[in-house]
Amino acid sequence: MHDVVLETDNLTARFGGHVAVDHVTCAFRSSELTAIVGPNGAGKTTYFNLISGQVAASEGTVKLDGREITRVTVARRTEMGIGRAFQLTNLFPNLSVLENVRLVVQARRNKGFNLFSMAASHGEITDAAEAALGRVRMQDLAGQTVSELSHGNQRKLEVALLIALDPKVYMFDEPTAGMSVDEAPVVLELIEELKSDATRTILLVEHKMDVIGQLADRIIVLHNGALAADGPPAEVIASDVVQEAYMGKALEDA
Amino acid sequence: MLIRLISGDTPRSPILAAILLIILLGLAFAPFVFPGTRSVDTAARICIFIVLVASYDLMLGYAGIVSFAHTMFFGIGAYGVALASIHMGRGFDALVVGSVSGAIAAAVLALVIGLFSLRVRAIFFAMITLAVASAFAVLVSQLSNLTGGEDGLNYQIPRALTAAQRYLEEPFFGVRVNGKLVNYYVVFFGSLIVFLILLRIVNSPFGRVLQAIRENDFRTEAIGYRVVYYRTTATILSAVAASLAGSLFAIWLRYVGPDTTLSFDIMIDILLMVVIGGMGTMYGAMIGATIFVLAQNYLQNLMGAAEEALQSVGVPLLPLFLNPDRWLLWLGILFVLSVYFFPTGVVGRLRRRG
Numbered sequence: 001m002h003d004v005v006l007e008t009d010n011l012t013a014r015f016g017g018h019v020a021v022d023h024v025t026c027a028f029r030s031s032e033l034t035a036i037v038g039p040n041g042a043g044k045t046t047y048f049n050l051i052s053g054q055v056a057a058s059e060g061t062v063k064l065d066g067r068e069i070t071r072v073t074v075a076r077r078t079e080m081g082i083g084r085a086f087q088l089t090n091l092f093p094n095l096s097v098l099e100n101v102r103l104v105v106q107a108r109r110n111k112g113f114n115l116f117s118m119a120a121s122h123g124e125i126t127d128a129a130e131a132a133l134g135r136v137r138m139q140d141l142a143g144q145t146v147s148e149l150s151h152g153n154q155r156k157l158e159v160a161l162l163i164a165l166d167p168k169v170y171m172f173d174e175p176t177a178g179m180s181v182d183e184a185p186v187v188l189e190l191i192e193e194l195k196s197d198a199t200r201t202i203l204l205v206e207h208k209m210d211v212i213g214q215l216a217d218r219i220i221v222l223h224n225g226a227l228a229a230d231g232p233p234a235e236v237i238a239s240d241v242v243q244e245a246y247m248g249k250a251l252e253d254a
Numbered sequence: 255m256l257i258r259l260i261s262g263d264t265p266r267s268p269i270l271a272a273i274l275l276i277i278l279l280g281l282a283f284a285p286f287v288f289p290g291t292r293s294v295d296t297a298a299r300i301c302i303f304i305v306l307v308a309s310y311d312l313m314l315g316y317a318g319i320v321s322f323a324h325t326m327f328f329g330i331g332a333y334g335v336a337l338a339s340i341h342m343g344r345g346f347d348a349l350v351v352g353s354v355s356g357a358i359a360a361a362v363l364a365l366v367i368g369l370f371s372l373r374v375r376a377i378f379f380a381m382i383t384l385a386v387a388s389a390f391a392v393l394v395s396q397l398s399n400l401t402g403g404e405d406g407l408n409y410q411i412p413r414a415l416t417a418a419q420r421y422l423e424e425p426f427f428g429v430r431v432n433g434k435l436v437n438y439y440v441v442f443f444g445s446l447i448v449f450l451i452l453l454r455i456v457n458s459p460f461g462r463v464l465q466a467i468r469e470n471d472f473r474t475e476a477i478g479y480r481v482v483y484y485r486t487t488a489t490i491l492s493a494v495a496a497s498l499a500g501s502l503f504a505i506w507l508r509y510v511g512p513d514t515t516l517s518f519d520i521m522i523d524i525l526l527m528v529v530i531g532g533m534g535t536m537y538g539a540m541i542g543a544t545i546f547v548l549a550q551n552y553l554q555n556l557m558g559a560a561e562e563a564l565q566s567v568g569v570p571l572l573p574l575f576l577n578p579d580r581w582l583l584w585l586g587i588l589f590v591l592s593v594y595f596f597p598t599g600v601v602g603r604l605r606r607r608g
Contacts, residue, residue: 052476054472054476073475073480074475074476075475075476075478075479075480075481076480078475078476078477078478079478084476086473086476090470090472090473090476091470091473092465092466092469092470092473093469093470094469095465095466095469099462102462103462103463103466103474103477104477104478106459106462106463107463107477107478107479108478111459112459112460112463112479112484113459113460113487114458114459114460115454115455115458115460115491116451116454116455116458117458117459118258118261118262118454118457118458119457119458119459119461119462120262120457121262122459125459161477165477165478
């Protein structure tokens with residue numbers, strides 16, 4: 001069994017009277033891909049926000065490598081190794097594709113406070129950024145302005161930023177949502193590749209059952225903010241709680 | 255070499271390159287090409303305002319921070335030189351001490367304002383800068399023992415920088431080579447150096463982070479940059495550059511007063527210059543400051559001439575609109591038109607075409 005990398009203990013988020021995430025206790029190990037499923041509004045994205053730091057916990061703790069990080073800032077968590085791709089595209093719209101990725105590489109290498117050198121003279125940053133773009137097959141679009149990209153390409157760039165960040169914990173929030181049929185496989189293959197590296201921990205919020213079946217080692221189910229099921233995919237999908245709470249809902253939606 | 259000097263930030267448009275070159279050469283040879291006290295004074299003001307506007311653009315155009323305290327930093331640099339010259343006696347040491355202590359004071363004040371208020375939403379920062387700048391202006395006008403109050407301060411600068419000092423007996427290309435000419439070149443090269451440093455900063459890795467913050471501060475934080483530190487650093491750098499511009503202004507004018515350095519009118523002028531030139535492009539500061547200062551100094555003359563010409567031809571009504579007293583109206587119209595036709599400023603417009 002691999003080491004526990006990330007843990008949440010009784011993690012809770014309340015907004016006024018509404019409990020979005022309700023005492024979720026869960027541990028994530030390296031080389032494991034955990035899919036987080038649940039109907040809309042079940043608290044998946046809020047759970048992500050608690051882990052990456054955008055939302056402050058009302059109760060409970062988050063630990064990375066055994067260190068408590070519940071009160072640590074977003075930027076510091078990223079430095080410590082929690083990387084996040086966002087569900088709604090969240091890029092730097094008026095900068096070029098390459099510049100978007102370069103910014104991530106530059107952050108990773110701690111060059112942000114380099115005031116008096118020319119950004120263009122840091123060839124190693126550009127090389128690393130181009131490599132990350134290559135992984136999502138976007139190297140030809142490097143010079144384009146992000147706001148001019150197709151939605152699918154913006155989603156892929158979102159993934160490229162995470163690749164460039166190269167964190168310990170990868171958090172994907174519906175990475176293939178809105179992608180065309182030929183774009184999605186590029187991203188899924190990439191996630192599969194990441195999975196084969198034993199030092200990575202991957203969390204994936206996903207609705208598509210075929211994707212989950214293909215990638216997940218484990219599924220956790222959130223329902224009304226609480227952890228409703230946790231186990232290997234086959235077991236969880238077959239369980240009553242999923243059949244009722246999630247699959248039933250999904251069938252209605254479809 | 256030249257490319258490195260401008261930090262690889264080429265104008266990217268032949269027309270823009272030509273305009274910038276004309277401004278640069280015009281300022282470099284102003285005492286020879288446009289001799290006369292008034293025109294050289296205008297040229298010196300253009301140099302100083304280019305730095306002041308460029309330093310403001312570092313905050314507004316690159317980091318997306320709205321501040322109304324920029325004239326305060328400008329004034330701190332100017333008063334630094336004035337106070338040092340009065341209390342240490344005339345001399346170059348006073349100019350250096352005044353400039354450096356002004357810059358340090360500006361940096362410290364910017365740090366305090368930044369750390370206290372850049373965490374909060376942008377609008378609060380803008381309001382806090384407004385409050386601090388107003389308080390500072392009131393303080394300067396009330397502490398008249400120290401600052402001369404509303405009358406400001408007159409002081410002496412080294413003789414080597416004044417017209418009284420003559421370096422050549424014979425005029426050189428028709429221009430008297432005296433201390434005033436040297437003073438102009440102190441202002442010109444001082445401004446040029448500060449401008450090139452600002453240009454380097456916006457093209458550095460740090461400058462890229464500022465642009466990222468302007469574009470999407472939420473995501474900038476999420477990829478690992480502590481946004482508040484970057485914003486504060488940008489504010490400090492901008493304050494120091496503004497303070498140095500103020501010091502140059504004080505060296506040039508030999509006078510400081512609330513109206514010439516601290517007034518809210520100047521703050522608005524800076525905003526107009528940034529917008530006319532083009533936000534987020536250092537070169538916009540060059541163009542905005544040049545157009546604006548020229549208009550400020552010569553639009554009235556131009557209108558006076560046009561009024562007379564029209565009156566002598568006998569056109570009714572129209573000369574009334576061209577009365578030199580209405581120059582602010584025309585400046586306003588120029589501003590509205592330029593924002594309407596060049597929403598991204600002159601530089602943005604030229605670059606898009608190029």
